[in-house]
Amino acid sequence: MDQVALVVVRAVESGATTTKNIVDATGLSRLKVERALNALEKQKLLFRESKGTWTLGIPAAPTVRQCGSCTLCCKVLEVTDLSKPIDTVCKHIMAGGGCEIYQQRPRQCRSFSCAWLQGHFDDDWFPEKAGIVLHFGLDTLNVQVDIENPERWREEPYFSKLVELSLNGIRVTATRPYATLIIVGENRYLLIGRTIVPDPTLFGTAFVPITIDTFRYWKARSLEHLQRLNERVMEIQRIQQEFGHCTIPEDDDPYPPYRPALLELSKLSGPAPAK
Numbered sequence: 677m678d679q680v681a682l683v684v685v686r687a688v689e690s691g692a693t694t695t696k697n698i699v700d701a702t703g704l705s706r707l708k709v710e711r712a713l714n715a716l717e718k719q720k721l722l723f724r725e726s727k728g729t730w731t732l733g734i735p736a737a738p739t740v741r742q743c744g745s746c747t748l749c750c751k752v753l754e755v756t757d758l759s760k761p762i763d764t765v766c767k768h769i770m771a772g773g774g775c776e777i778y779q780q781r782p783r784q785c786r787s788f789s790c791a792w793l794q795g796h797f798d799d800d801w802f803p804e805k806a807g808i809v810l811h812f813g814l815d816t817l818n819v820q821v822d823i824e825n826p827e828r829w830r831e832e833p834y835f836s837k838l839v840e841l842s843l844n845g846i847r848v849t850a851t852r853p854y855a856t857l858i859i860v861g862e863n864r865y866l867l868i869g870r871t872i873v874p875d876p877t878l879f880g881t882a883f884v885p886i887t888i889d890t891f892r893y894w895k896a897r898s899l900e901h902l903q904r905l906n907e908r909v910m911e912i913q914r915i916q917q918e919f920g921h922c923t924i925p926e927d928d929d930p931y932p933p934y935r936p937a938l939l940e941l942s943k944l945s946g947p948a949p950a951k
Contacts, residue, residue, distance in 0.1 A: 684712040686878045693729035729756045731784050740795035745773040746804035752820045757782035763823040817854040823861045842867040882906050894928040908934045
């Protein structure tokens with residue numbers, strides 16, 4: 677998937693469900709957005725719902741558990757075809773669990789399967805117990821937190837596991853790692869080790885390690901900006917390999933050439949020291 681399509685998917689996941697909303701959220705041209713939407717629709721990664729809104733179309737994964745009495749996903753998730761906003765109990769939930777329109781439920785509900793149901797997490801993560809619904813986007817593990825207990829994800833045993841996942845990734849295919857995105861109401865946090873990135877942008881985040889589990893990060897404002905940030909990160913890493921040290925710059929809008937400014941900031945010059 678190219679970067680434009682990925683940005684469009686992230687916009688839809690963030691609540692931009694019409695073409696105009698996606699254009700406004702991303703700053704991409706309408707032509708680029710429409711091309712991406714058409715390609716994603718052909719791949720069945722996005723679907724246009726009955727009210728003309730776009731929704732993510734991740735194929736339903738096999739489940740190894742049953743929901744039981746849990747209906748937390750029917751509260752914390754948005755369902756556009758039912759005009760149900762996030763963090764609002766669905767009016768179709770039955771007493772004791774279950775859905776009164778189960779046979780006629782929208783595609784968005786039909787395709788949903790949380791990561792606990794799929795067997796990726798132990799019973800500490802049973803949504804009704806944890807107050808957290810874990811589910812997959814195209815490139816993220818979404819950690820959807822019940823707004824009634826918004827700090828739950830920072831508590832144990834949850835936070836340590838989320839830190840581990842953010843560093844090592846969780847793989848549901850042979851090759852794809854997933855970023856860890858915390859969603860609490862309208863707030864979003866990207867977790868990178870113990871570093872919490874508030875309000876991550878649709879375009880991505882560049883980062884370099886400070887310690888084994890903390891990071892310096894810069895949030896990209898466009899795809900071109902992300903490319904420049906990542907180019908500088910690669911130069912920082914090259915200098916660190918050569919000299920054993922590179923001062924991490926504070927500015928977030930670099931332009932090439934990156935090396936002279938980084939060497940000057942770090943007060944480094946000449947060949948790398950002998951080893």
